[in-house]
Amino acid sequence: MEHPIIGYHKDEEDDWVAELSCGHNQHVRHNPPWQLxxxxxxxxxxxxxxxxxxxCKKCDRNEPKDFKV
Known part of the structure; x- marks a missing residue:
């Protein structure tokens, strides 16, 4: 299920994480050649x-939200 990005933060390993309107987080790494x-x-x-x-794969699996929207 697709949801828009509403913000970003960095995780404990200094990687960028997108915050989605559904309340889930998703990593958005730039690691060539796998992710451009x-x-x-x-x-x-x-x-x-x-x-x-x-x-959002977490929505597809009905996982609990990572944060309150």
């Missing part, structure tokens, strides 16, 4: 993706 997400490396890039839809 150069936009995550800059503040301007991350801001440009606010509202972008990501497929």
């Amino acid at each position: 997400r150069p936009w995550v490396t800059s503040r301007k890039g991350r801001e440009s993706r606010l509202g972008h839809q990501l497929d």
Whole structure:
């Protein structure tokens, strides 16, 4: 199920995590060659993706929310 990105934070390993409107978090790493997400490396890039839809696997599995929306 797709939900828009509403914010970001870094995890304990200093990786970027997208906060989705559904209340779930999802890592948004740029680790070539497996994941090409150069936009995550800059503040301007991350801001440009606010509202972008990501497929939330946690919603598909009916997992509890990571945070309150």
